[in-house]
Amino acid sequence: MECTRLTLCDIGNSSFDFFRDAKKEKIFVADYELQESDEKIFYICVNEKIANRVKNFANWIDLKDFVEMKNYYETMGIDRIMGCEAVQNGVIIDAGSAITVDVVKDGVFMGGYITLGLYASHVAYKELSSRLTYSYNFEIDLDKMPKNSRDALTYGQLGLLYRDVLGYSLPIYLTGGDASKLKHIFKDAVLDEELLFKGMKNIMKKANLC
Amino acid sequence: MECTRLTLCDIGNSSFDFFRDAKKEKIFVADYELQESDEKIFYICVNEKIANRVKNFANWIDLKDFVEMKNYYETMGIDRIMGCEAVQNGVIIDAGSAITVDVVKDGVFMGGYITLGLYASHVAYKELSSRLTYSYNFEIDLDKMPKNSRDALTYGQLGLLYRDVLGYSLPIYLTGGDASKLKHIFKDAVLDEELLFKGMKNIMKKANLC
Numbered sequence: 001m002e003c004t005r006l007t008l009c010d011i012g013n014s015s016f017d018f019f020r021d022a023k024k025e026k027i028f029v030a031d032y033e034l035q036e037s038d039e040k041i042f043y044i045c046v047n048e049k050i051a052n053r054v055k056n057f058a059n060w061i062d063l064k065d066f067v068e069m070k071n072y073y074e075t076m077g078i079d080r081i082m083g084c085e086a087v088q089n090g091v092i093i094d095a096g097s098a099i100t101v102d103v104v105k106d107g108v109f110m111g112g113y114i115t116l117g118l119y120a121s122h123v124a125y126k127e128l129s130s131r132l133t134y135s136y137n138f139e140i141d142l143d144k145m146p147k148n149s150r151d152a153l154t155y156g157q158l159g160l161l162y163r164d165v166l167g168y169s170l171p172i173y174l175t176g177g178d179a180s181k182l183k184h185i186f187k188d189a190v191l192d193e194e195l196l197f198k199g200m201k202n203i204m205k206k207a208n209l210c
Numbered sequence: 211m212e213c214t215r216l217t218l219c220d221i222g223n224s225s226f227d228f229f230r231d232a233k234k235e236k237i238f239v240a241d242y243e244l245q246e247s248d249e250k251i252f253y254i255c256v257n258e259k260i261a262n263r264v265k266n267f268a269n270w271i272d273l274k275d276f277v278e279m280k281n282y283y284e285t286m287g288i289d290r291i292m293g294c295e296a297v298q299n300g301v302i303i304d305a306g307s308a309i310t311v312d313v314v315k316d317g318v319f320m321g322g323y324i325t326l327g328l329y330a331s332h333v334a335y336k337e338l339s340s341r342l343t344y345s346y347n348f349e350i351d352l353d354k355m356p357k358n359s360r361d362a363l364t365y366g367q368l369g370l371l372y373r374d375v376l377g378y379s380l381p382i383y384l385t386g387g388d389a390s391k392l393k394h395i396f397k398d399a400v401l402d403e404e405l406l407f408k409g410m411k412n413i414m415k416k417a418n419l420c
Contacts, residue, residue: 111355145321
């Protein structure tokens with residue numbers, strides 16, 4: 001079967017994100033009745049509760065079983081791995097509740113890290129002090145050192161990320177819920193909301209699943 | 211009067227930090243009775259509540275009044291300004307509940323930023339996910355990309371800070387409650403718990419107060 005005709009699903013903590021016929025469909029966990037059917041669904045899952053249920057259904061096929069884990073590490077999120085499988089050379093930034101950053105060179109995972117998501121760090125600043133309640137300035141020029149409070153806070157999260165990511169001198173790929181916000185910072189980055197699905201397809205091709 | 215014989219006080223949110231006869235003394239806010247006396251005390255204060263009371267006492271002299279603010283910006287913390295006044299060339303890292311980073315070149319403030327303190331970011335990670343509860347690894351080699359979860363979290367906060375700070379190619383000064391922890395990361399840094407008092411003395415010399 002052609003890879004493009006298959007149904008993929010990225011199961012997160014809050015939603016089932018399906019990819020069928022080049023279209024994405026998001027269904028919140030509470031609204032989706034997980035059940036066996038005739039349709040083969042190739043999935044990844046970071047939601048432990050659902051992982052324990054979905055494995056009982058023969059038509060749901062866990063793509064984690066087809067990953068060559070020696071290229072990664074045991075506790076690495078399967079979503080990060082799919083991001084890495086999607087590109088040959090690049091820095092992959094998946095900006096969700098946490099922001100993960102992974103570096104791939106010549107198809108090999110070089111390492112990566114996790115930092116706080118935009119909302120999480122904003123809340124943490126606010127909890128520290130009433131003087132640190134500024135929203136981030138996405139129009140900031142991060143090549144200059146800040147000389148006002150709002151930019152000082154913005155730089156302390158986004159500027160540090162920016163300087164690190166640019167240091168790899170590799171193409172930058174943005175995905176995840178806050179990708180479009182980060183696009184203001186990483187102006188030359190490729191914004192690709194289907195990046196993880198591309199990684200899933202690449203795994204399936206390698207495993208001759210399609 | 212010689213600068214060394216004067217009494218200095220750095221009033222924070224939780225304590226009065228005195229500096230007399232080359233010795234520091236910390237008295238928690240709840241344990242200190244603020245009152246007028248014959249002893250001149252030169253202070254800085256980031257505690258708004260106490261700032262409103264201490265200004266009524268003639269023997270307490272606010273060093274903020276002697277700072278040339280055109281070198282800084284209006285909402286910049288007076289503690290950060292004192293750190294900057296202490297050095298001619300350097301990156302000053304004040305690691306407390308927040309971590310502030312300021313750059314001074316040839317005695318001129320170039321800009322600076324604020325990021326989350328070690329405890330605040332650790333708590334924020336934990337609140338995001340039960341998978342992100344690792345303590346920071348202060349023995350990490352930050353010149354390598356992480357390939358395990360604990361290092362991935364550590365790098366996401368401390369590694370980004372490390373790479374930014376080293377980029378200025380200036381001497382690094384560490385102060386604040388978590389300075390000794392950060393010394394593991396910034397091995398060549400000068401750890402100076404009296405840095406802000408040095409800045410206060412420099413301000414006093416410039417203003418001919420001693």
